[in-house]
Amino acid sequence: MRRPGTQEPDLPGDGVQAETPSRADGLARLASFVPHAAAYARERSRVVPPHDRVSRLSPYLRRRLILEREAIAAVWDVHPRDTVDKFVSEVLWRTYWKGWLELRPRVWDAYLEQRRRDRDGLAGTASTRYADAIAGRSGIACLDAWAHELIETGYLHNHARMWFASIWIFTLRLPWTLGAAFFLRHLLDGDPASNTLSWRWVAGLHTRGKHYLARAENIVRYTDGRFDPKGELDEQALPLNEPPLDLTPSPLPASIEVDTDLPSGLLLTPEDLSPEVSRLWKLRFRGVAGGWDEAVGDSLNLATAVVDFSRVAIADALSRAEMHLAVPSYVLDEGDWLAAAEEWALSLALRQVVTLETPVGRWRERLEQLDAQLARHGIALVRVRRIWDSSLWPGATRGFFPFNEHARRQGRLDGLTRIAPSQPG
Template sequence: MRRPGIRKPDLPGDGVQAETPTRAAGLARLASFVPQAAAYARERNRVVPPHDRVSRLAPYLRHRLILEREAVAAVWDVQPRDTVDKFVSEVLWRTYWKGWLEQRPHVWDAYLDQLRRDRDGLAGTASIRYAEAIAGRSGIPCFDAWANELTETGYLHNHARMWFASIWIFTLRLPWTLGAAFFLRHLLDGDPASNTLSWRWVAGLHTRGKHYLARAENIARYTDGRFDPKGELDEQALPLTEPPLDLTPRALPASVELDVDIPSGLLLTPEDLAPEVSRLSLLRFRGVAGGWDETVGECLDLALPVVDFSRVAIADALSRAEAHFAVPSYVLDEGDWLAAAEAWSLSLAVRKVVMLETPVGQWRKRIEQLDARLARHGIALVRARRTWDSRLWPGATRGFFPFREHANRQTHLESLTRIERPQP
């Protein structure tokens, strides 16, 4: 079995602090943010490095090194709730995007199909504009600075992401799918749902006919005059259109019940790396395994720092799971992840392998392939959905604000922040 060298990502750039991909680091980052959370609503739109007015929790939430409910509970426990409502909403946006895509998984497949067509069709001056854009040589200083910051640090402030996507689509006239792929390649918090649907929202495809236009005055204001692209942006562009795409939500599969008496193994993926803080925490397992999968990285053309972040995060989760469940851990061969996961399952002589749910994306496709392999051996692959997701995802049938009302209804959100506490 090949055990790749794991190192912490080395990400320079403009005073932005590099992230340590561990649960302990995520909890420390959350604790340092809580005292200033009340100022988040007032300061969050300012795009001024080192970006210390925002939480910088996204990479930890994306891999569930820390949980959404932990972030919400932490600020609610210390700050008056009305002062942190904007932060709570930003946490819930991630859940909303996931729930929306879970009910329309074909939108992810449609994105991948369109991405392939757009890559194949790129030619001439568009090809040159694309190459200059991703190299930070578009000629628009603010855009180029953000392109370089993204590739050097794996981070981009949320407000800058919106401006960047708008300039990419409406000023540079580049396919939105290529911009979404550029973000997914480099963002440490790159997530199929949040990333794809945010780009669709900017383009005017998510909420049809309503797009987001970057404006020079807004950029100058919120960068404290660092940039002023007056006369450089198309501020009159119309929203994009696309062939009709069925956006009717489908019913979510029911959450599974877990049988504690059947011999089982625990499988980890970088989609959820806190198994000891879940309803799995009291189960007994014969072993725990996890590892990066080169095929996933190649399918999405992920940059090395993004892959390394996942590698270190998986190693951290395996160490925690080994200690919590008192079982041996196993690092799967990333060069042939499917075969390694199959062989590990057989070596444990288990009747089922349990894992936390993998949302829509490339990891889910790999899990579906593993499911078929294990079934041939009479081993069931059980995917346990977190209570947070089971309760909130069904509310993502329309826009965010109805979703937020669903989350708040009858202190729904309050109860969800108190579930799945760490076990002694």
């Protein structure tokens, strides 16, 4: 979700090709999409399985199995820019959400706290509506079909995500935080920034007073008549309110440079899994480590499919890093990730552990904990931010359209798409 009937639903997700969690598969999907990228603006809004009019690149962009700049450069190399501008803007939306939350990390903390309160306070008929909604038995055919599709495939078309969130909030009157948690649990491209902030946008909290209402006429049109929830939706609901929350952006901390003279190890997290497409592959490391962390999955109640996707993606990245860096790779114990990372650093007598920047979210919190543990041994944890993020995140001070202008000003986006592989673009 970017800004998140009476008929029998089709088989959820029928015909959707399963994703393979590897950089090679991500690049292959990008290559297969590029010839059709000019038709994206015209055809992307149709919500009809097998959803072959969209790129289906988001699970790969989410974990940086492929990079944003690679996706944009690929379509620019083949098509006139004005014909693929909608696709480029959609890629930039993900960067915008990340940058917006990076400048306001307290919004993530507020979401987690509100989610806890909403979960603990769920009772009576609201509890029943919630249980029915996440099980796909709300009685609203489109919502139920999308719930099943999400659970079974880990995917929802962007338009369906927006409709789902709107119906959840304004028709079912359920807490938006629990809907966001349901999405984050099942989406293969689930991201703390884009997911949380998109739900807030639909609710009218991101842009105060401006909410998104799902309308039956719109659903009929873009599902080719597959669903018609006429008379079932609240199309007059008012936006939500919340207690005052400081949304003033904070300055982005300066990026940290790596001391190339210290004994170093490379640590991979599922937030950025293309270390060889960065300056890091030119550094000397004693080893590379990575692995899933059960504590992260448990804290967000992630579905098995989401965990497995991340687990395999990490293994793919470790294999590539081992080959490119010519160093041994270590799979960290996912049952005690912190202790395993600490033990790995000590076993190699490291003085610094280097990792690509992890944005706001549970993995950021785990790295902060690891930083404190390593510091007790005199080992530094150095988080290297990509040039893409350092250049674009500071522009996320207001809405997307000013951010979009910031990204394209004075050829900034052109330069970022042509960064050499030896730079952390």
